[in-house]
Amino acid sequence: MGKIIAVAVPKGGVGKTTTAVNLATSLAIAEKHILLVDVDPMGTCSQALGISDKDVKGGIFDVFNFSKSIEQVTHNTYIPNMKFIPSRLKAYLDEERLSKLAENKLLLRNILRSEIFNYDYIIIDCPPYLRGLTTSALLAADSVILPIRQEFYSLTAATKLFEHIEWIKQHGNSLLQIEGILLTMYESRTKVSTLAQGELLKQYSSQLFKTVIPQNTTLTEATFNGKPAVLFNATAKGSVAYLQLAEELMQRENHF
Amino acid sequence: MGKIIAVAVPKGGVGKTTTAVNLATSLAIAEKHILLVDVDPMGTCSQALGISDKDVKGGIFDVFNFSKSIEQVTHNTYIPNMKFIPSRLKAYLDEERLSKLAENKLLLRNILRSEIFNYDYIIIDCPPYLRGLTTSALLAADSVILPIRQEFYSLTAATKLFEHIEWIKQHGNSLLQIEGILLTMYESRTKVSTLAQGELLKQYSSQLFKTVIPQNTTLTEATFNGKPAVLFNATAKGSVAYLQLAEELMQRENHF
Ligand SMILES: Nc1ncnc2c1ncn2[C@@H]1O[C@H](COP(=O)(O)OP(=O)(O)OP(=O)(O)O)[C@@H](O)[C@H]1O
Ligand SMILES: Nc1ncnc2c1ncn2[C@@H]1O[C@H](COP(=O)(O)OP(=O)(O)OP(=O)(O)O)[C@@H](O)[C@H]1O
Numbered sequence: 001m002g003k004i005i006a007v008a009v010p011k012g013g014v015g016k017t018t019t020a021v022n023l024a025t026s027l028a029i030a031e032k033h034i035l036l037v038d039v040d041p042m043g044t045c046s047q048a049l050g051i052s053d054k055d056v057k058g059g060i061f062d063v064f065n066f067s068k069s070i071e072q073v074t075h076n077t078y079i080p081n082m083k084f085i086p087s088r089l090k091a092y093l094d095e096e097r098l099s100k101l102a103e104n105k106l107l108l109r110n111i112l113r114s115e116i117f118n119y120d121y122i123i124i125d126c127p128p129y130l131r132g133l134t135t136s137a138l139l140a141a142d143s144v145i146l147p148i149r150q151e152f153y154s155l156t157a158a159t160k161l162f163e164h165i166e167w168i169k170q171h172g173n174s175l176l177q178i179e180g181i182l183l184t185m186y187e188s189r190t191k192v193s194t195l196a197q198g199e200l201l202k203q204y205s206s207q208l209f210k211t212v213i214p215q216n217t218t219l220t221e222a223t224f225n226g227k228p229a230v231l232f233n234a235t236a237k238g239s240v241a242y243l244q245l246a247e248e249l250m251q252r253e254n255h256f
Numbered sequence: 257m258g259k260i261i262a263v264a265v266p267k268g269g270v271g272k273t274t275t276a277v278n279l280a281t282s283l284a285i286a287e288k289h290i291l292l293v294d295v296d297p298m299g300t301c302s303q304a305l306g307i308s309d310k311d312v313k314g315g316i317f318d319v320f321n322f323s324k325s326i327e328q329v330t331h332n333t334y335i336p337n338m339k340f341i342p343s344r345l346k347a348y349l350d351e352e353r354l355s356k357l358a359e360n361k362l363l364l365r366n367i368l369r370s371e372i373f374n375y376d377y378i379i380i381d382c383p384p385y386l387r388g389l390t391t392s393a394l395l396a397a398d399s400v401i402l403p404i405r406q407e408f409y410s411l412t413a414a415t416k417l418f419e420h421i422e423w424i425k426q427h428g429n430s431l432l433q434i435e436g437i438l439l440t441m442y443e444s445r446t447k448v449s450t451l452a453q454g455e456l457l458k459q460y461s462s463q464l465f466k467t468v469i470p471q472n473t474t475l476t477e478a479t480f481n482g483k484p485a486v487l488f489n490a491t492a493k494g495s496v497a498y499l500q501l502a503e504e505l506m507q508r509e510n511h512f
């Protein structure tokens with residue numbers, strides 16, 4: 001029975017999409033059955049996978065407005081074991097209407113929990129804010145991964161997400177857990193690294209993944225080639241780190 | 257009569273807040289009368305300025321729900337010539353209610369246009385998405401600055417914003433202009449730099465600011481000290497770049 005993991009934190013550009021896409025791909029490489037779901041209206045997962053609009057039959061929002069079934073929007077990908085539901089939105093005006101639809105906060109939970117027997121993991125990429133679709137994702141998920149960078153704003157954002165998780169646990173998902181905090185874009189031996197490490201270790205040390213994702217331009221280079229870094233160049237240090245993260249995650253299954 | 261400039265692009269972590277705060281401060285250092293307005297519910301401008309919640313009498317959302325006047329939420333800062341309206345939100349549940357309030361899309365325009373005789377520039381920091389408050393900011397603004405990084409996703413985001421601007425011009429702000437595209441976190445001589453430069457120069461070369469903001473850890477270091485980088489360390493290359501950006505902007509006044 002599959003585990004649903006949301007990748008979320010209310011801060012922009014900290015590697016949520018990079019983590020969702022590369023973790024999902026790494027797990028698929030390890031022969032787990034994976035569903036990647038993009039609930040960010042900006043549709044960045046499609047870009048990360050090199051999937052253009054014309055190849056897309058429908059997205060999660062079509063399921064939200066009951067115009068398509070989940071089967072109709074679940075796409076095979078060129079990655080064995082990995083399926084994908086994009087967040088295709090035809091125009092920004094759809095976004096207005098559909099953010100109203102997403103106010104049925106438990107709809108995503110019902111949709112995805114009907115799918116968990118088909119997958120080992122369902123990974124949800126969230127937008128950089130708390131309300132709306134992120135709330136739906138947190139209500140749907142078994143656990144959440146928080147990617148953060150070594151920056152002051154990430155620390156506040158993590159705190160806000162933890163407060164939001166408390167609200168979520170009292171409003172429909174009492175079993176939601178923290179899968180872990182993932183340090184991304186990591187650089188050691190900078191002034192900022194020292195400042196951030198001080199705060200991080202103080203507040204969150206018990207929840208940090210052992211795996212740390214290093215700053216590695218290959219991760220960005222891959223996006224220009226429309227492929228996850230772990231496929232574009234599996235030996236780059238950023239790719240190796242995501243493969244290690246998948247290992248760390250899978251190790252936890254063995255403890256049940 | 258003041259010029260209202262929105263700092264916006266629907267991509268996270270590209271330096272919107274860093275640009276809004278450091279540009280506003282640089283203009284204030286140049287003795288322009290400045291109002292900085294934060295419309296991102298995450299309240300990052302307050303963090304950038306080192307202003308904590310207890311020092312805040314109210315924010316832009318209190319004006320949106322008619323519980324405070326704009327005078328009551330306009331704060332002096334420790335920066336001469338610069339005033340500040342924070343985006344203080346007491347709890348994320350306020351965020352739900354207040355994103356409904358912000359659906360009165362022209363409200364921010366009416367509020368800020370009543371203030372333009374008090375300032376040379378009003379700078380608005382926007383969240384990393386198009387709808388809601390960014391739409392209100394674009395309806396309010398004379399022009400928009402788009403900060404982008406050398407990354408694939410920034411290019412798509414810029415395209416989406418340009419499409420949105422066309423919609424804005426037909427729905428209440430026909431005079432909205434592009435102030436410019438600002439390249440941030442710039443690093444030369446990387447593989448990614450070459451890839452991004454190719455696309456950027458192809459699509460947007462005529463709209464790029466001459467000023468480019470280099471990757472400079474001082475800009476992040478300053479946030480741990482609750483000060484804009486241009487005050488924290490005016491000679492760091494990132495700070496110098498923002499002072500130059502202010503110069504480039506002010507030069508344009510002389511052409512009227
Ligand atoms: N470890 C890394 N090293 C170098 N670049 C990285 C790394 N991780 C991510 N990036 C790049 O940083 C940029 C931001 O990452 P990403 O888009 O995944 O963040 P995000 O949190 O999903 O952003 P948003 O808030 O906009 O959704 C991307 O261009 C990505 O390729
Ligand atoms: N030129 C730069 N060099 C180094 N670090 C930078 C630079 N510009 C910004 N930063 C840092 O990068 C991080 C992201 O910047 P910032 O928060 O301003 O982006 P943003 O677009 O406002 O993000 P969001 O989408 O979350 O609102 C911050 O920690 C900031 O200090």
Ligand SMILES: [Mg+2]
Pocket residue numbers: 016017018040044126127
């Ligand atoms: Mg993303």
Ligand SMILES: [Mg+2]
Pocket residue numbers: 272273274296300382383
């Ligand atoms: Mg910001």
